Amino acid sequence: MHTRINISQLEPQSFKAMMGLEIYLKDTSVDPKLRQSVYAHKN
């Protein structure tokens, strides 16, 4: 739920570019579980 602006709707091209990076990173050799643990500890 968005209570502020929704950047994915306002800036879909930016999101698409970021998703391109994310999709590429999924194919790298970093273990998927380890990748998720990095995300879980961010900020």
Place this chain on the structure above:
Amino acid sequence: MHTRINISQLEPQSFKAMMGLEIYLKDTSVDPKLRQLIKIRASILNNCAYCIQMHTEESKRLGESEQRLYALSAWKESPLFSEKERAVLELTDEVTLITLHGLSEAVYIKCLEQLGEQYLAQCIMQIVTINMWNRIAVATKMTHEVS
């Protein structure tokens, strides 16, 4: 000069994806000089000397005054920035230092009023992007050339 790993060489596809985002952002409605102020301010907060060098040079090429560039590290106390620029710089500070208290409601509302939804969204994406570059440059100790 690289004293650590060179991510652009080791992970060119990642760099290409990030450059795609950067190139898109150049075509948004955020004023080029203001975009450089965002990049320099975030780079100051992240201690990224490489990016400070790159974007102060780019900023000067765009006609930015040296006075305003010097004042950027203490922008809150400087009369050299417009209300709109101050709103964007405050946004830059809070989004860059997001772990301190997130983006406060006061700054969010101020930016929404000053910039509108679309412009605010574009500014946030620009801040996010320079923070990615800063982290790469600082983590790998990228060093700018000395002229």
